[in-house]
Amino acid sequence: MALDLKTAVKYLIMLLIGVGILSLAFRGQDLGKIWLEIKTANLFHVIISALCVLIAYLLRALRWQMLYKSIHYQVGFWNVYHGVIIGYLANLALPRFGEVVRCSVMHKTERVPIFSSLGTVITERLFDVLMLFLTGLAMLIFQYDLVFDFLYHRIYQNITNYFIHLNYAWLVAFGIFMVSLCGLLVYFLRRRVSKKFLRIFVSLRQGFGSYSKMKNKASFLLCTVGIWSFYLVSMYFCFFAIPSTSHLHFNAAFTALVFSGFAMAAPVQGGIGVFHWMVAQSLILYSISLKDGLAYATIIHSSQVLLILILGCLSIFLTLTKPDPKQIKS
Template identity: 70%
Template structure:
């Protein structure tokens, strides 16, 4: 990856946007009370919450290993696990760079073609997106009365207000120009790098086809479900860490994981700011004060970042000091 000034500025701007959202979330709140609530938290439950997240990461490594096996690449569990943790570590610095980073680890440790690895990552991410949308749909069906006001007042009215100011003539023009540029770029690449482009396409297709070649699709789906169950459990366990959220039930964790899932999709390092605001908003739906929701979001986000910093750095050290981990 060529890291030039333009790339650096892009990531700096994304980071500043995250800081800006974080500032807006905490603006006007009693920061002293929030800090006191964080200091007095029951960190046993914070640890249990972090443990649940770690188990989800382990399941992610096992699931990813299955995809490699289906396309006849023998990737050890430990290399897959270390690559996943290093990927999360990279995401703290550069959003979405972690996906490329973990593929690079597998490429170097197990000699798997880079684009085949990328294809497997895209495949598993598609399943994560599918689960997130199905979870969101279930939330709408079973908790419609709770989330409907938020969706209408905060989301729908805001979007319609912004759409009403759009000049659709310019929007259609931009879409057409974008399509032309993409088609032209693909044509140019195929003409100039036809053989290389073909190899990349074949490798990507191999990675994309990894799920269809799985012999144990049920186990793959079980791992996928398990990942999201443990994510939800991490939210639920953390409720007991502070008094304000200790009375919440699993349905609140179910909603919080949906909100946090969309927040983490934002191209901001570690979801900073966006995660805090979205999780706090999700708890407001259950009569939790926004400031208490921010305290809860800060605790769970900080614990997960700390987990990645420690375990991700350990994985990076192991990969850098050993040629291959079996």
Template identity: 70%
Template sequence: MTFDLKTALKYIILFLIGIGVLYLAFRGQDLGKIWQEIKTADYFWVITSAFAVWIAHILRALRWQMLYHSIHYKVSFWNAYHAVMIGYLANLALPRFGELGRCSVIHRAEKVPMFASIGTVITERLFDVLMLFFTSLAMVTLQYDIVSDFLYDAIYLNLLKKLDSLNYWWLVGLTITISVSVLIAVYFLRKKFSKKFLRIFVSLRQGFGSYGKLRQKGIFLTYTLGIWIFYSLSMYFAFSSIQATAGLHFNAAFTAIVFSGFAMAAPVQGGIGVFHWMVAQSLVLYGISFKDGLAYSTIIHSSQVLLILVLGGFSLSRILFKKTGAVKSS
């Protein structure tokens, strides 16, 4: 993979945006009090929270492994797990690079075609998007009285302002330009690299069709639900780490995980800044001060980053020093 100056600048800019959001979140706050809360946190609950996140990562590896098995690539659990952890590790440096990174790990370890892996990753990410949609819908439905004002003021009114200022002709022109460019690129790629393009298309289609070929869709969906449950539990367990949030119930964790889900979708390394602001804002809805929310979000974000650095680094070392295997298909 080539890494030119333009690519480097893009990721540096994204990182600086994250730092900027982090600065805005902490600006005007009493940093001394926030640091004091972090220092006096009950780290038993911090470790318990991190353990719940680790269980979610294991479930993600098991779910991904199922997609490979459905298209007759017998990827081992440990290779799938190490690839997932390495992917999270890569995302700390370059946002969204982890998805390609973990596909590359499976290609190296199991000789699975890259584009077949990419197809499976896109498939499982679609289920994550669906889960985020349904959990958001459940949050609004079950806690409408709590979140309605925030959704109206922070999202609906801002969206109306942006739509009012939007130049629709510019948007139509951009859509047409992108569509035509994609069609032209596909045409010339197929003409110049017809055989290679066909192999790529077949591999991608194979990956996309992995869910449809699953024999145990119920287990796959159970893993998907389990991932979100353990993410929510990690939020809930961490409430007990500081006094300010110790009295919060699971519904607050449910809302926090929805807010953090949108934060982690931002193209910023590790969700830095955006995660802190969104989680702190979600806790404000339950009577927690923004300052205390920032202390809580800093604790849980730092514990998750540390978990990825340690376990992701271990997985990376395991893969680098492991002999590549041969793909086993049936």
């Protein structure tokens, strides 16, 4: 998949936005003290945290394999796992690019049509969005007093102040632009519909129907809960990496998980900047200073990026050296 100049500029802008948020998050902080905390972090708990994330990746691969089997593709577990990890590696370079890359990996290793794979990917992402919504709802219900203060003073008031000073002429112009863009898109699609697009639609529909055709839905849902549970345990174990967060309990890890989930949904490579700021803000709710929150966020984010780099490079090597299924059959 070649990148044109326009797409490359878009991704570069996203990266610069992430770096900008990162610099704003660390602005005014004592970087020397933050670096000292990171250097003296307890590696044992960082490794345990990373292992929990690895288990979540394995469960994610198992869950994706279930979707394939429901639409009659008997794919190997390790090929699915390599696709998941290589997809995460691609997301570090280009946001959301990993979803396409892992479908390409499955096409190479298992000859699954890319658009059928893409339908299953979108299906499992919908369940992740549902889990993020449910965990966010649980956070609001069980920690309402704590979270409400943050949402009101740091989010609602800032947005309100922004709209008060907003030039509504620009807002109206933006609305007209979006309506015009949607109209042009509908016109273009109606003019360009062909048998090729029909085949793409059929393949996507096959992937979308993967969950409804699944016989053992309970196992799929159990894997989904397991993925998020291990992410939660990962956040919790990393608290013990530095003294300033070692006293925090699972409720703080739960809040940090929800905040990090929304951060990773941002279209920025690897959630850089947004992840650090959101996780640090979540820990402020538990009387952790911004400096210590940023140190914690940097440790857990860096450990996960390093894990993806190591596993991703290994998966790429194993995938590239694997014989093509067409060559084996011939």
